Amino acid sequence: MPSKPVIHAFFDVPTNTVSYLIADPGTKAAAVVDPVLDYDHKSGKASAQSADAILAKARAEGFHIELVLETHAHADHLSGAPYIKFKTGAKVAIGEHIRDVQKIFRPVFNALDVSGDGSEFDILFKDGDIFSVGFLKGEVIATPGHTPACVSYKIGDAVFVGDTIFMPDYGTARADFPGGDARQLYRSIKRITSLPRETRLFMCHDYLPQGGRTNYAWETTVGEEIDRNIHVHQGVSEDEFVNMRQSRDATLSAPVLLMPSIQVNMRAGKLPPADSNGVHYIRVPITLAS
Numbered sequence: 001m002p003s004k005p006v007i008h009a010f011f012d013v014p015t016n017t018v019s020y021l022i023a024d025p026g027t028k029a030a031a032v033v034d035p036v037l038d039y040d041h042k043s044g045k046a047s048a049q050s051a052d053a054i055l056a057k058a059r060a061e062g063f064h065i066e067l068v069l070e071t072h073a074h075a076d077h078l079s080g081a082p083y084i085k086f087k088t089g090a091k092v093a094i095g096e097h098i099r100d101v102q103k104i105f106r107p108v109f110n111a112l113d114v115s116g117d118g119s120e121f122d123i124l125f126k127d128g129d130i131f132s133v134g135f136l137k138g139e140v141i142a143t144p145g146h147t148p149a150c151v152s153y154k155i156g157d158a159v160f161v162g163d164t165i166f167m168p169d170y171g172t173a174r175a176d177f178p179g180g181d182a183r184q185l186y187r188s189i190k191r192i193t194s195l196p197r198e199t200r201l202f203m204c205h206d207y208l209p210q211g212g213r214t215n216y217a218w219e220t221t222v223g224e225e226i227d228r229n230i231h232v233h234q235g236v237s238e239d240e241f242v243n244m245r246q247s248r249d250a251t252l253s254a255p256v257l258l259m260p261s262i263q264v265n266m267r268a269g270k271l272p273p274a275d276s277n278g279v280h281y282i283r284v285p286i287t288l289a290s
Helices: 049-061 081-088 098-105 182-193 222-228 238-249 258-265
Strands: 006-012 017-023 029-033 036-040 045-047 064-069 091-095 123-125 130-133 136-142 151-155 158-160 200-202 219-221
Touching (some): 006 036, 036 049, 049 064, 049 081, 182 238
Parallel strands (some): 029 064, 064 091, 091 123, 158 200
Antiparallel strands (some): 006 017, 017 029, 151 158
8 A cells, every 4th residue: 555645736926825736646546735726815816827737737647636635724815626626526625623613704704605514515524534545545633723623634654734833944823813722733733743753744834934044845744843843842831832822923914815715715715605796705894993
């Protein structure tokens, strides 16, 4: 049975997001992790250029895409999952606690069409669920903290960690979104770093550290994270991490694409229902300062 998937990474510069095409080399069965829909916030125009690049690579390699695996409901980019599904018939999967995310944000946007039960997605994974990509075994690891619905996917010798942890020189994800929890995030990271040191870890994002490297990177190992992660290396206690994370998060501004991303991604990447004129609109709640 193969243990090493074929992995192709696709880096989206505007959102610093990494999407992945993963395949079993024997059967050519494939999955896509965290595909991006290209969206220009200033004009409201969207395109499938990034998703098309993934599809083109799959065609060139003879892969057949069976799954789209979302690590969470992203707050910084729109999902390209529906487009991949439309083109390939792949099923779209996410962690079961997307229900919690929907229940948090449905009233924020008065999104009465959102189910609250996750039925917009084809598959809702529980912690420990097993799935397959060809002969490759996949395992779902619940890693909440950044959001309640965050999961990581262990496929063969590789783990796709979503926004749970970043490259060692950048640290960890924020935990201040509604439903986020820095203490949960610490414990989720410890689940990941309890895996064998040689386990390969693939990030959902990369940002260039100030004064550090000049090239984007998205692959590391459990051992490198334990030894070198600037936020949560070996020796950092849970309380120390929580204090650091909460202090740091208090200084961060909202992601540029937060409003459109949450509205679309809690619907499994689908746009909000069209108005009577046939146009889809993104809602922005307005709060008047007192």
